Amino acid sequence: MFAFGDYNTSDLLWLGDWSPTWIAFLTVIGLAVLAFSAYDLRDLKLHRRLTLIGLRGLVFGLAVLLLLEPALDLRQISKVENHVIVLVDESQTMGLKTDDGESTRFDRVRQALEEFGPLEEVGADDHHFDYFTYGADLESTSRSAIDGLEPTARAADLTGAIEEVIERYEGKDIAAVVILSDGLDTGAIGRRTARGEDLDLGSRQLLESLDAPIHTLAAAGEEGLRDAAVSRVLHDDFAFVHNKVSVDVELQAIGMGTKSIPVTLRRDGQVLQTRSVQVHPEESTYDLSFEFVPEQIGKEVYTVDIPHYDGEALYENNQHHFVLRVIRDRIRVLQVVGRPSWDQRFLRRLLKRNPNVELISFFILRTDRNPQVVPQDEMSLIPFPTDELFRDELGSFDLVVFQNFNFGPYHMGRYLGNIADYVRDGGAFAMIGGDLSFASGGYARTPIESLLPVNLPSSSAASAVMDSEHFNPELTEAGDRHPLTQLSFDPERNREIWADLPALQGTNIVHGATDDATVLATHPEITHGGEPMPVVTVAERGEGRVLAVTSDSTWRWGFEHIGEGGTAREYQHFWSSAIRWLIQDPELKLVRLDMHRDIIAPDTPIDATVRVFSPDYSPAADVEGVLSIEHTPLEALTDSSAGSAEAYDTMSFTTDHGGEWDLDRRFNSPGVYQFEAQVSSPAGPLSDDNLVLVTPDFAQYRDIVPRNDLLERIAHATDGYHAVLPDFRPRRLQFNEPRFVEVHRREVVQLWDNIFLFLFILGLLGAEWTLRRRWGRL
């Protein structure tokens, strides 16, 4: 037996397995029977006819009801609590003071959370309150734990927190989400939605997917806030030297009244430009941009800063530092050619096809020996601009190539010293052979001779300066591994490749290499002082590099090699590598100091490696070197009186078997740390430098003006409630009713399986039969 009092809900069930078609069919049958009865009983008085039809209809209805097998589903149930998700912003800006000057934004949140106690009690049967904090990540917590928390997170990824909630509560019942924040979302919604703008479709769809209202409680208003900030600096990580660079700056000013704020751009602490921005109370965000031209390759620390004003909420956001890597744009090559030749033609073709090369060519098309039989204005010749090339513009070239060029006829003797200085200051120079080159070009005892990696014969007799025989240059040991001549990593295979190349035709005679030069390929027969004569030779000269190729027929390595069934790859590789090596492509430096991150936080391990190579580019193991470190305080980047670069530390190192040494250091003091790695080599000291900027992460302080408009729009998009603390009415927080129940007890009572119902139907049939007989019908 059961008692209805044990159950608090019920449902009517139909247990009969009848399809709707059958039910419809039975209904039609019933209606047909009643219609037939009405016709059959048409001669009876109306009340008798209706009585009999009513009895028959009732019997038929009850019979159909029996077939459908009605039952009562009785259940004892209780509701399952759904979730009220409370998200508390614990980012750094929540620690800023509010307009009362005493409590912080986070204090306001703590006060508001006190109101959640009664709320939890009132809705204890229906809702469960889940508390989370969010910064860069979502963390589960409790209301009491939040009381003792300090906001220190360096991000406030509200969007990420919402996405995480959606994932964690998938398939669960959410009553509502309550967000307590200053609205400074560093996540996607905050970035996509500018101040005063509506949420975009993607953000709205994300919020609506919660299927619950989002209530937003803003921690503070803008009232009383006074701050000027360099809120955003947009710049590329790389810039090209001698090319204009744009840096876009967003300035934020609130509570600053009407005034002009100077914004200064500095490079390595030196003022580059200053712009004034007129701020006024009606607007809080101002955009401006700087344009400048980096003058040298390397890393530079730039700073955008504004003055400190009294009463600002904080000063950490008044400056923004960034590191710009200034790299070479296109390699500017000056090709000077004494006369048109196939060697010149194929090298020019190669250089012109290289998108990274900007080629400036000057060919001597006519000399004094050629009579001028045609008026000058019917010719396309231009003067050879020696002054412009070798005095004014020389420094703008990355590489100067003298290809079978003799300087004498063009009165260039006075510029040769400039070229030598240019190379020693970091430039590059290549001399390619021919009858106008090396000694036969008159370069002996000129500044160019001291630059060349080969010694020139003092005699100018043709037999002493040139040889005409065909030959295949032979690689030296250094040539096996040097990037210029390394066509294969396997030295044996490399030599085979070189041996298979077409022979060169003729060479200039040189008297060996200079002491500090590296010979990569030699003549197979001609010797000097018992040593094979160099054909391809390289050397370092001061900060620069030089190359000497004593033949003017390397073009045959490309063109003629194709005729022999080969490719031009070897020719292209040789010259492309030569250019990269000459211009000191960072990938080809013998000492490399690689800093894998430009900016790090204090007390973070620095990720740096020193790599040392032998002149032939094999790893230089067990090489001793010195790493010196200079430190410039961060303050000195905006105030020269705050200090300057000072020696910080000096460390000795020895490279391992792979020619590497890893630097394992941490720096606590913010500032710029400049490193220089030095090793000694037969060619003199080699060095490389790099820097790292150590600075606390102030990203969260870039924009501190509360974004209550964003919070309001989030609430509005989900029919939630928005309030600015401390004005908060807890009763306005509406929660969804729980959608799920828990069944504790259940019983199904069949209504059709009952003798009384059966007897009742029989009684009705009997009454119909009796009345019909009495009223004269069979």
Next chain:
Amino acid sequence: MDRRTFIKSLTAGLGLAALPGSVWAFDKQHRITIARLQYPGGNDDPRPGALRRLLQEVDKRTSIEVDTNIPSISISRTELFDYPMVWLAGDRGFDPFTDDMIADLRTYLLAGGFLFIDSAEGLSEGPFLESVHREFDRIFPDRDRRTLSRDHTVHQSFYLIDRPVGRVDVAGNFEAYFEDNRAMVLINGNDMLGALARDTFGNWEYDVSPGGERQRELAFRLAINVVMYALTVDYKADQVHIPFILRRRNWRVD
């Protein structure tokens, strides 16, 4: 010539004469020459000696040093690649090239070789040019033959040329096949070598029409420009030359 100059010249002459043969050879190997292509059927040397005349003129007027020995080579890979510039001339139709010749010529041109085709027919569309077009439809079935514009670099590689002329003036501008921006084949219908040819006594071999001796001089200039173009390609298209060239073209009276 005074006595001092005479002694200097004599000394220099003796010095040069005393140089070993290998030095002359070295001197020779960097000199520029043009190979003449032999082909089956037709007449591949309709203007004997004219190419040598052209190179002599190049040597006289420009800084280019030339070797006036004109090799005559077959269209084969083994010979083509010794000469980055080759010349194909004719005055009548010729037989189709073999498949190997077609393949070798295509490889040669795409690798950086340069071919100048000169019709001695004096017709804008004669049998020789028809044969040339037929063969080049096989060599470059994937490339169009294009007519050079007046401002193409070949018209300003040394002299400023307004109109390409030769012994005759019937064909208008050169036609060309290109690889990127480089014209690797130039086709001329105005008999350029006809204007340059001299007989063994040094007299001009053919009259030049309709422009007479002025036209012959212009043909020389054009021929020199072609050699200069083969060596320097688009050098005169470099930005540094453009203001000078524009200024001079504006000065000129056509």
